[in-house]
Amino acid sequence: MPHLCLNAISKHFDKFTALDSVSLAIPDGAFLALLGPSGCGKTTLLRLIAGLEHPDQGEIRFDDQLVAGDAVFVPPEKRRVGMVFQSYALWPTMTVRKNIEFGLKVAGLTVQERNQRIDEVLDVVGLRGLDGRRPHELSGGQRQRVALARSLATRPQLILLDEPLANLDAHLREAMLAEFRRIHSLTGATFVFVTHDQDEAMAVATHVAVLDRGRLQQLGTPEELYRQPSSSMVARFIGRGRTLPVQVVESGAGRTKVMLGQQLLDMPGEAPTGYGWLCCHASDFKRVPEGGHLKVELLGQVFQNGVFLSHCLPTEIDGDVVSLPLEERLAPGTSIELVLTGGWVIGDGGTGQTWAGRVTGRSSTCRSAVISVS
Numbered sequence: 533m534p535h536l537c538l539n540a541i542s543k544h545f546d547k548f549t550a551l552d553s554v555s556l557a558i559p560d561g562a563f564l565a566l567l568g569p570s571g572c573g574k575t576t577l578l579r580l581i582a583g584l585e586h587p588d589q590g591e592i593r594f595d596d597q598l599v600a601g602d603a604v605f606v607p608p609e610k611r612r613v614g615m616v617f618q619s620y621a622l623w624p625t626m627t628v629r630k631n632i633e634f635g636l637k638v639a640g641l642t643v644q645e646r647n648q649r650i651d652e653v654l655d656v657v658g659l660r661g662l663d664g665r666r667p668h669e670l671s672g673g674q675r676q677r678v679a680l681a682r683s684l685a686t687r688p689q690l691i692l693l694d695e696p697l698a699n700l701d702a703h704l705r706e707a708m709l710a711e712f713r714r715i716h717s718l719t720g721a722t723f724v725f726v727t728h729d730q731d732e733a734m735a736v737a738t739h740v741a742v743l744d745r746g747r748l749q750q751l752g753t754p755e756e757l758y759r760q761p762s763s764s765m766v767a768r769f770i771g772r773g774r775t776l777p778v779q780v781v782e783s784g785a786g787r788t789k790v791m792l793g794q795q796l797l798d799m800p801g802e803a804p805t806g807y808g809w810l811c812c813h814a815s816d817f818k819r820v821p822e823g824g825h826l827k828v829e830l831l832g833q834v835f836q837n838g839v840f841l842s843h844c845l846p847t848e849i850d851g852d853v854v855s856l857p858l859e860e861r862l863a864p865g866t867s868i869e870l871v872l873t874g875g876w877v878i879g880d881g882g883t884g885q886t887w888a889g890r891v892t893g894r895s896s897t898c899r900s901a902v903i904s905v906s
């Protein structure tokens with residue numbers, strides 16, 4: 533049985549639909565990252581799970597317990613949920629110890645139980661010895677640990693983190709991410725982690741949910757979202773993916789024949805015949821001297837991690853700019869041929885982002901050989 537289960541959750545603010553029939557289920561002990569552009573509904577979804585908002589429609593269950601649904605609403609203090617915000621929300625005049633103790637007092641624990649829990653969570657977050665300090669005497673990362681310790685102390689079944697790293701510098705974010713992962717495996721609690729930053733999400737999550745304009749686009753493992761996106765939005769959003777417009781000719785048993793410009797390719801994925809997308813990443817392109825699947829013109833290069841990350845515009849189809857690492861510096865305007873060594877075909881249906889009319893160099897004649905890409 534899933535630990536957290538949302539069934540067709542909708543939330544409106546006046547006439548605005550913040551969440552539109554979102555359903556998802558994650559197992560006990562999962563680390564779910566909620567990803568999506570600003571305003572897509574991530575915080576609203578967390579607040580609904582925490583019980584800080586009422587859904588207009590749908591149900592929320594923790595294991596087999598209905599916490600929100602028809603005529604049922606379990607208040608936040610009875611949900612055993614801990615929340616950590618971007619702003620830490622610590623009491624500025626209280627010491628670290630008092631900040632952590634506050635929720636335990638409210639929960640009615642004895643002094644002895646409270647002290648035992650506080651020492652336990654200070655160890656977990658690595659803040660032993662700093663418990664007498666006030667928030668202004670701590671660094672940003674230490675404050676974030678206090679906020680996490682305060683949530684962990686009440687031993688919640690679910691920890692909700694709303695962009696907890698947004699105020700930290702890049703170096704500290706990385707260190708704190710590793711901390712979150714360690715604390716997650718140590719406590720065994722289920723974490724739901726909201727972030728703008730997909731690298732952050734992919735690094736820590738066991739499950740990733742991508743939201744767009746209040747709708748769930750896809751829920752899966754980081755690898756599934758990267759390799760098998762189910763919509764063009766997810767394909768572009770994850771791993772700096774690119775989508776090339778294709779014509780789906782034939783599809784079945786996990787393989788699809790598509791026309792990419794004048795090339796007939798056999799690719800992984802399934803899609804209805806008609807317009808579709810070929811989803812790729814930089815690692816799916818390889819430069820060849822001639823006979824490539826895609827002709828492009830070099831727009832520019834950036835020297836990064838020892839290679840020239842090269843941005844190129846397809847010349848025979850009206851596709852997005854594609855990027856790939858090249859070994860050498862080349863002049864802008866250079867013509868390059870690329871073969872595809874990987875990719876994933878999806879249909880165009882349901883996204884409202886039809887590419888009809890975008891292909892400029894499409895030919896009605898196929899090359900006789902079908903090029904198969906595994």
Ligand SMILES: Nc1ncnc2c1ncn2[C@@H]1O[C@H](COP(=O)(O)OP(=O)(O)OP(=O)(O)O)[C@@H](O)[C@H]1O
Nearest residue numbers: 545548550568569570571572573574575576577728
């Ligand atoms: N209390 C509210 N009243 C009216 N509109 C709201 C309210 N809360 C959120 N919204 C709207 O709902 C939408 C989703 O907001 P939400 O805060 O969930 O987005 P988000 O994905 O967390 O964005 P960000 O990444 O910027 O934090 C936004 O358009 C927001 O303006």
Ligand SMILES: [Mg+2]
Nearest residue numbers: 574575576694
């Ligand atoms: Mg938010």
